[in-house]
């Protein structure tokens with residue numbers, strides 16, 4: 001299922017946060033959104049998962065305009081791990097992850113044995129089943145992040161939207177999560193800060209700068225040294241990884257090119 005942004009514009013008050021954002025995320029592929037702090041990555045993602053209505057333009061998940069679909073329809077197609085969440089302090093981990101099943105249920109439907117198996121399986125995949133009865137708010141930042149990924153998995157949606165999914169995770173847990181995302185083979189759109197992760201895990205990148213999509217394409221075409229210097233202000237190269245031989249993004253020093 002494809003994800004398409006068509007001329008998306010976001011204006012908040014007098015500020016234009018996003019201008020004419022166009023892109024297409026291919027079915028079953030990982031598309032990374034990269035760009036400096038404040039460039040508009042989260043804003044673009046929020047438009048995709050119905051948290052923010054664009055001032056102009058359209059977002060399509062598969063054939064449907066997300067802003068003409070119901071919240072439930074959107075929940076069946078799109079699972080989200082956002083940067084912020086509005087979870088009550090008293091929810092247990094099990095309750096949080098079970099919420100991912102809500103789009104599959106009618107109002108008074110009870111949890112079934114099948115739901116419970118899906119929830120347990122998701123918790124196993126992120127190695128958090130041991131915490132099922134813990135209060136979500138008492139977990140560490142990295143543990144909470146893994147639980148939110150488990151909740152997204154239980155939605156069993158074809159599209160996965162991730163806003164800086166490796167936040168709070170140690171280096172091993174970061175790679176474990178990104179390997180898991182790759183193995184899922186969903187249509188994934190992820191805002192990422194780590195440009196080596198973006199190079200290693202993404203099939204395509206969308207580079208956002210000052211609220212504009214600067215370019216999109218395969219990582220080696222997007223992350224040219226000239227463009228990285230201009231947008232991020234650092235000297236960089238893509239070189240063969242000394243351990244794997246795969247393309248590896250490295251930085252050297254800050255450059256003086258104005259951003």
Ligand SMILES: Nc1ncnc2c1ncn2[C@@H]1O[C@H](COP(=O)(O)OP(=O)(O)OP(=O)(O)O)[C@@H](O)[C@H]1O
Pocket residue numbers: 012015017035036037038039040041042043044
């Ligand atoms: N509700 C709002 N009101 C005013 N400005 C906003 C609002 N939401 C976002 N912005 C501004 O829009 C710009 C883009 O924000 P956004 O969160 O999309 O950036 P980002 O690329 O995800 O940044 P980061 O890498 O720091 O997470 C920022 O300058 C931010 O301050």
